[in-house]
Amino acid sequence: MKRLIALLPALIAFAVLLAGWEIACRLLAVPVYFLPPPSAVAVALIERAPVLAASAWATFGMALQALLLATAVGGGLALAVSFSRSAERGVRPLAVVIQVTPVIAIAPLVLIWTGLDRAQLAVVILAAAVAFYPIFSGMLTGLKSADPDLERLFDLYAATPLQRLWRLRLPAALPQALEGLRVGAGQAVIGAVVAEFVSGSGATKGLAWRLLEAGNRLRIAELLAAVVWLALLGLLLNAVIAAVERSVLNARGR
């Protein structure tokens, strides 16, 4: 109930925005191929629900695979370099290069490597490349965030590297690693959409393909319906990981 009340201002703002949009469209007689009113978007959401849901499922699947790939590679790499300062100094700049390179720029290359007939794999790889950095960075920062005095305690009792990792650095890393995962999940959805745009030949039937298709046919209501699905997808992923984060932090009595 309390959370509902906290959400109220946002809901009101949202309702006002929708109402203003609806009224403006009707008063100004904006053509539907330019900007349909929210009611038309709602109709498209219902009428095209089976198609959009299937596409959302496809996009979700690709984003999720990308997230798992990025977590395995980013998390694993962070773990590996956390043992050595020089390894970190070697790898971090490369990770930054991956972060700052626009995914759209490397998409054609990745598509050529995977083959146009395996566009889905290309999308997963590209989305993983986008999600990689926040996950890597969160994990590495987290692993190094353990209290220096606790590290000294592990020195004092001659802990093995495995004991130190398992009983100190991994638990200490958890909050930041989860934060990285949450950011990475959002990035994976964005990456999946962008990658699908680039590979956009209908080889992948995700939401981005629906967006392109609807745009090309000037079915703007359907396009906006696809955007709504995308936003919901991002929110859902975010909410799931945020819930995990909260339960972890609550378990620590903070």
Next chain:
Amino acid sequence: MTAAALSAAVIRYPSSARPLGPLDLTVAAGEIVALVGASGSGKSTALRLLAGLEQPDAGTATRGTAPGRIGFVFQSPTLAPWADALSNVALPLELSGVPRPEAQRCAIEALSAVGLAEALAARPGQLSGGMAMRVSLARALSIRPELLLLDEPFAALDTITRRALVEDLHALWAAGSPRPAIVFVTHDVEEAVYLAGRVVVLQAATGRAVADIPTPGALPRPPQWRAHADYRRAVEDVAAALSDAMEADAMEAAARGVPA
């Protein structure tokens, strides 16, 4: 028997042109030594040298203790926030290879000794500052230390909690068999004189021990000892030695043309 000793130990810091030391400090088995001195006099460094957490750049640091029998209490409780009090206290034993059931049995004993038998399952975030410090003390005691090193452990606590913990520390020391050697770093002269059998004053400018003052009265001391004339006199003596050391630091800093 010597619990730990520093002999002409020198530490050079990369950030500072001036090395600390040479410091000589011998801690006999079972004695309680307090280290006092201004900030930057190397009190914490001396503790880390005694523990073997740092190696001197020159001179030697030696220990007469069995491996894994050194307890260390830091300025803050330094507990793992993800683990309950029991796991935190059992940690040193488990790291030393003691099987978990045995480690937990010792941890429960140590927590009971500091009056926290009821708080085994509490997370550090649920504990007050004083309770968290007790858990930290229990963790250092769980290994039955031969040498117990405390780095301003009670500095952040209120006077009442602090006095209670000092009494507890005396009682725990007296109950130990054999009694551990304790080295206690503090800013508080009265705490040093009440707790320790001797007080060593360090000087910031040199990082050397400039005074080594035995305190009167047998250990452990009753709380009423704080009102005793001998105690008051010893506090004045140590305060005078400390103020001399700090004055020398100021003179020395002025000679170098830097603010103290």
